[in-house]
Structures are given as C-alpha cells and as structure tokens.
Amino acid sequence: MKLVFAGTPEVAVPALDALIASERHEVAAVVTRPDAPAGRGRRLVASPVAERAQEAGIEVLRPAKPRDPEFLERLREIAPDCCPVVAYGALLPRVALDVPARGWVNLHFSLLPAWRGAAPVQHALMAGDEITGASTFLIEEGLDSGPVYGTVTETIRPTDTSGDLLTRLALAGAGLLAATMDGIEDGSLKAVPQPAEGVTLAPKIAVEDARVDWAAPALRVDRVVRGCTPAPGAWTTFRGERLKLVQAHPVPDRTDLAPGRLAAGKNDVCVGTGSYAVELLWVQAQGKKPMRAADWARGARITEGESLGG
Secondary structure (H helix, E strand, O other): OEEEEEEOOHHHHHHHHHHHHOOOOEEEEEEOOOOEEEOOOOEEEOOHHHHHHHHOOOEEEOOOOOOOHHHHHHHHHHOOOEEEEEOOOOOOOHHHHOOOOOOEEEEEOOOOOOOEOOOHHHHHHHOOOOEEEEEEEEOOOOOOOOOEEEEEEEEOOOOOOHHHHHHHHHHHHHHHHHHHHHHHHHOOOOOEOOOOOOOOEOOOOOHHHHEOOOOOOHHHHHHHHHHOOOOOOEEEEEOOEEEEEEEEEEEOOOOOOOEOEEEEOOOOEEEEOOOOEEEEEEEEEOOOOOEEHHHHHHHHOOOOOOEOOO
C-alpha cells in the first residue's frame, strides 16, 4: 500500500522505521505537528518524526491544522491507500478521514477499550494495572472508539515509570502496526468493534494531577511518582517551593512517620504517607538539576519535624 504516516514525538519513530523497512509498503509522506520552540533560545525545532523522515528522504507535511485546505489538497494528490497514525497530536476531521481508501489506522498504547485518551500509559500505571499493551484500530470521529485490528500485551513491572513502559510499548507496537498494514493490504485482517463494557478514559495529566498527596497510601504515592515520570513530573512543596520527585520507592517496614513528615538519615531520606513511608531516591529542587535525595537533604539542612507538602 501507499502510506502517509502521521506522528510527532520520539515514541512514534520506531513505528515509522518499521514501515520504512517494510518491503510491502511505501511511505510516501509524513504528517507531523509544526516545528515548535525548544531550549533556552526557544529556537524552532522539527519533531522527531520530521527529522527521521527527512533523513529517509520522505516528504514532510506540517499543517497547522489537519483541515487546512493546502494540506488536504496535497493529501488528495498523494492519494494514500492508508494512513497509519502514532501520537500525531491533533484531531482529524471527517474531511481528512475520508481521503485514504482504507482509512486512518491508529496505534494506541492501551488494550482498548481501556484507557481511551491522551495519556493511557500514565493512567495505567497510576491505577495500578498489572497488564497493559497496544492496539491498532480504525479511526472514527469518536475518542479512540473505532474497531480494533490487533493487540499486543505488556506486563507492567514493579519499578516501571511511564517512560520505561512507553519505550517498550513503542517497540512492540511498531511490529503490530506493520503487521496490521500487511493484514489490511492482503485482506486477512478485519477490524472488530470494541466492547461496550470496560471503557475507561485517560485524559492528559495536568500539573496539578501530578501533585503528591502525602495522606494517600504509600502505594498510591509510588504509582503517582512512576506514572508521572518523566512527564509532567510528580511534585510536592518544601519550604514554600516546588520539589520534583524523580524516583522513590515504598518502605513497608517504616511506619513511624506522619503523612509528609521528613526523616533525613546519613544516606537516606524517608517521608511519611497515609500508610507506611516512602524513601526518596532522586529529587529536583526548583531551578536545580536532579540530584540524589540524600545530597539534597544535606544541602537543605533539614531539621527535625519538617514536612513536605505544606
């Protein structure tokens, strides 16, 4: 098939690579979000998908909105058979969905109908799921509601962050998307409607959602830290300033600390929760680089009775 691939962040690159490497399909063009300012100089930078496409000599389309007339005209000129999508980052209007004969097929990082939305991996971790995966489905105008072509499963490990899990899902999902394109092309794969039961939503994690509630149980605190790493980053406050929690783990045998209460030893820093303590391993103070929590505590000269989170 002739394909137009839509995607933007680094997590979409493995799928693009898999399709470029396919001997059965041609990636005729890539659709991605416009260049965005990045770094201290706020210089415009191309998306990871755009950079990879340019390296491969593939045409890059950067519409401000996918309903822009110039983009739609070029898409019709290319006349793709199918448009695979991975984390493109914009809603596709019906006028764009109707262009490819075999539709737009999305690689979504959950086992649909669970965790429809922008942040499925973060929500799966924060909810304490033990198994997740990736799904390919035909895009409709509803939110991740289209019929499913295929899935792969992935075990969530006890220390996984959303970054760790997403990296594995991106690689496994790349193979799934390539196999889905093969199955659509040769007619061996048919999309199956999603069940009406088991629908959960995964909206984008707001900064306030990533604030740690020290009155919650330690397992909840652990899930929030892992689910929000690397983005948007779990955080709390200390002496009125924001403190980012980069890495922590529960300490079930320590139950002597009230919620939020700090206990800084020579080589460790523990914080009380609604159940037992968690040990802070890496933190990032406002305006500073990430550092070991014990080093941060020594520099801050924590006194007995101080707490996190106000």
